[in-house]
Amino acid sequence: MKTVLITGGSEGIGFELAKCYAKDGWTVILAARNRKKLDTAKEILTKQFHVQTETISIDLSEQGSAQKLYDTVKEMGYEPDELINNAGAGYAGTSWEIPVEDDERLVSLNDTAVMTLSKLFIKDMIRKQNGLIVNIASTGAFQPGPYIASYYASKAFVVRYSQAMNYEAAGTGVHVLAYCPGPVDTAFYKKSNGVRPPFYMSAGQAAGYLYRHRDTKKDILIPGLIGNLSNLLPARVRMHLIVMIKGNMKQK
Numbered sequence: 001m002k003t004v005l006i007t008g009g010s011e012g013i014g015f016e017l018a019k020c021y022a023k024d025g026w027t028v029i030l031a032a033r034n035r036k037k038l039d040t041a042k043e044i045l046t047k048q049f050h051v052q053t054e055t056i057s058i059d060l061s062e063q064g065s066a067q068k069l070y071d072t073v074k075e076m077g078y079e080p081d082e083l084i085n086n087a088g089a090g091y092a093g094t095s096w097e098i099p100v101e102d103d104e105r106l107v108s109l110n111d112t113a114v115m116t117l118s119k120l121f122i123k124d125m126i127r128k129q130n131g132l133i134v135n136i137a138s139t140g141a142f143q144p145g146p147y148i149a150s151y152y153a154s155k156a157f158v159v160r161y162s163q164a165m166n167y168e169a170a171g172t173g174v175h176v177l178a179y180c181p182g183p184v185d186t187a188f189y190k191k192s193n194g195v196r197p198p199f200y201m202s203a204g205q206a207a208g209y210l211y212r213h214r215d216t217k218k219d220i221l222i223p224g225l226i227g228n229l230s231n232l233l234p235a236r237v238r239m240h241l242i243v244m245i246k247g248n249m250k251q252k
């Protein structure tokens with residue numbers, strides 16, 4: 001039986017992804033903070049798809065938490081075939097007005113945890129000469145993000161780190177992929193105090209696209225026409241367009 005570990009798998013894109021794996025009979029391990037949401041997610045997956053579902057309540061923005069998650073998964077007797085580093089957070093606002101502690105937690109969650117979990121799990125995968133690590137970034141990774149600066153910058157780290165790791169892993173049987181959706185309709189915007197642009201995809205669409213295309217040989221995967229087309233524009237033009245769209249939306 002194949003096993004996938006999904007961080008942030010209790011809601012949004014992560015939970016929709018969990019459903020895709022469960023539908024195909026995979027054992028699913030979900031890691032997130034909120035115990036109640038994890039229990040609900042487990043109940044749905046077990047009832048709907050009759051698969052083994054494990055949940056681990058952990059705050060991945062805390063120091064040492066990635067190693068703790070790795071150890072817990074191993075103690076439970078699992079060695080995931082696929083790892084989805086999906087848990088992430090963002091804070092909208094003028095960069096110097098966002099409390100330092102919030103941005104420090106953001107970097108710990110969006111970057112440090114992703115890097116550490118990738119490092120730890122890739123070694124087991126290389127030993128088995130088989131495995132996939134998907135790091136969920138964003139189209140925000142490809143240009144500066146005024147008024148959501150730390151989030152966009154953190155996702156740029158995710159893309160570049162994943163690409164480099166994937167290059168190093170050539171010939172090992174392990175693939176590392178950065179997945180870069182544009183706007184997705186989840187609770188993310190409410191939590192980040194941000195503004196969702198008028199064009200977006202559902203969490204089910206974002207997860208389904210990744211699930212169907214995850215055997216790509218590429219190191220970056222972008223779903224949807226808008227995300228792929230806008231990436232052809234120079235980064236500065238994209239940055240101004242994004243600020244314009246979000247500015248207009250605030251006035252509505």
Ligand SMILES: NC(=O)c1ccc[n+]([C@@H]2O[C@H](COP(=O)([O-])OP(=O)(O)OC[C@H]3O[C@@H](n4cnc5c(N)ncnc54)[C@H](OP(=O)(O)O)[C@@H]3O)[C@@H](O)[C@H]2O)c1
Nearest residue numbers: 008010011012013032033034059060088138183184186188
């Ligand atoms: N929504 C978008 O427009 C969009 C676009 C591109 C990329 N993304 C990326 O996609 C990923 C998933 O986003 P989403 O939109 O699905 O967000 P979401 O609906 O807010 O879900 C976030 C998930 O991460 C978990 N999480 C948050 N903080 C955590 C922490 N400190 N430790 C452990 N787990 C934590 C949450 O559970 P708990 O709160 O219980 O911990 C939840 O399961 C993120 O990396 C995000 O940056 C989102």
